[in-house]
Amino acid sequence: MDFELAAEQLRHREAILDGVRSRLPGRSRGAADEHFTRAEWSTAAELGLTGLCLPKTHGGGSLGALDTALSLEAFGDACTDTGLVFGVAAHLLACAVPVRDFAGAEVRDELLRGFSDGTLISANAMTEPDAGSDVGRLSVTAERDGDTYVLTGTKSFASNAPLADVLVTYAVTDPKAGFLGVSAFAVPRRLPGIDVGPPMAKMGLWGCPAGEVRFDGCRVPARYRLGEDGQGSGIFQHSMSWERACLFGLYLGLMDRQLRQCAQHARERQQFGRAIGDFQSVSHRVAAMRQRLEAARLLLYRACWLMDQNRDSKVATALSKVAVSEAAVANGLDAVQIFGGSGYLTPAGIEAQLRDSVPATLFSGTTEIQRELIARETGL
Structure with missing residues (x-):
């Protein structure tokens, strides 16, 4: 049983520590409505932090879970803006991972490189006003209409949402199927029928803006569905296994x-x-x-x-x-x-x-x- 990190792991950790301390040391304590900027996000991306476990073919680092966690540990050590660190980790683990593992080839090619290079920010829109720990009580629906899904309902506490370009969300596609009636989607923010509220006032993690997301008959092309119909609950648990372990x-x-x-x-x-x-x-x-x-x-x-x-x-x-x-x-x-x-x-x-x-x-x-x-x- 070896408790030592490998030489390459130590070098990677030092590179992150040095890079973050020189370029992203964090901000002085400001107001509760201050959050990270696009420029700060881009700097994190240049340091490789927004694509740690994404494929090298799409600009990522292809790291496993342990090396991803080690990288986030170094990021959290060097950067005093924990909200920024949290926002990057949530983007990577709750959003990019399910796209990496369950999106079709076309959507993977469309989104993953932007996730890695920082040109796209993603938000996880799962929690609802009446469905937090009880994810079986989702009220947001997605009705199939030809080659699109029509999303209707409200999500809350979506980290990164006020700045996000992509919303990874979950909706009921078959109300009678329970756990197997939920589907997952990677929804481009630009689509009509999406309204993202202002940043919520929070106790902490000020650097990461969180907001409410309202879908009002938002027509999402079927290619943005992750996995198959009814796989949403499993996809969410898969992303949470990465988030709970690494974030x-x-x-x-x-x-x-x-x-x-x-x-x-x-x-x-x-x-x-x-x-x-x-x-x-x-x-x-x-x-x-x-x-x-x-x-x-x-x-x-x-x-x-x-x-x-x-x-x-x-x-x-x-x-x-x-x-x-x-x-x-x-x-x-x-x-x-x-x-x-x-x-x-x-x-x-x-x-x-x-x-x-x-x-x-x-x-x-x-x-x-x-x-x-x-x-x-x-x-x-």
């Missing part, structure tokens, strides 16, 4: 940076004539932060490795998702406590790390949903 690498990177900041602050901050790191109440808090980070990292790497080996990774992915997201929130709280009053203020960026971590327990399947899956697979 959370960005939080490992955030926690790495956060831990370094806390250790440095504990060494330099003086109280009662001593560095605060000399007090066990602080040093033990830092030690607990590292323990959570290292444990979460091992679980995430294992889940990605199992995916790359084409082995069952369902439970491993659920375990890693819970571990990473809960570690990110707990470490964020500890970081604020270690920095004290300055950690509560926005200039240091410590409070932003906490805000950016809270939604990790919600998206890609809530912690409660993951624990239900783990319990069932454990025999309960």
Whole structure:
């Protein structure tokens, strides 16, 4: 059992760290309605980050799950705008992956190169006002009409949607078929009958705009359907397996940076004539932060490795998702406590790390949903 990364993996990580730190270090803390720009997205694309696991034939890096997660970990470490990192990861894993694996050749050729080179931004439009964790309650419909599908209904919380060029969405094509009655589509934003709302006001991840998407009789050519009729639920679960395994690498990177900041602050901050790191109440808090980070990292790497080996990774992915997201929130709280009053203020960026971590327990399947899956697979 070898826990060392290969030399090429280490070189790739350093290249991302250097490239992002010099070209995408992140923005100073701004207003909640500020989000990434097209120029910043293009820079991420030039660094290879928007096409990590897409085919080389379409401009991507052809990376597997583990190397994709390692790349996002480096991105999350080097870039303080976690919203931008999240937006790139969601674009890649929740949107580009299903197009890569289920679109017809014509649509793959049309979309994947743009996804890789940053000229196309994609958004995952799955969640609805009354269908979050319960994806069996979708109300958006897609009625077949000749060589088109007519989409009607509303999606919510679609990350990247206000800036997106392509919407990967899911709709009911056969109301009587339940799980097998949902189909998937990669919908060009330019089509008539699509209305995307303004960016939602959010607690964190300000850099990634999220909005409501309304389909009002939008006629989508059948070639933009992903897979076959009724395969949408399976396609969504496939994309979520990539997202749950790989996206959370960005939080490992955030926690790495956060831990370094806390250790440095504990060494330099003086109280009662001593560095605060000399007090066990602080040093033990830092030690607990590292323990959570290292444990979460091992679980995430294992889940990605199992995916790359084409082995069952369902439970491993659920375990890693819970571990990473809960570690990110707990470490964020500890970081604020270690920095004290300055950690509560926005200039240091410590409070932003906490805000950016809270939604990790919600998206890609809530912690409660993951624990239900783990319990069932454990025999309960």
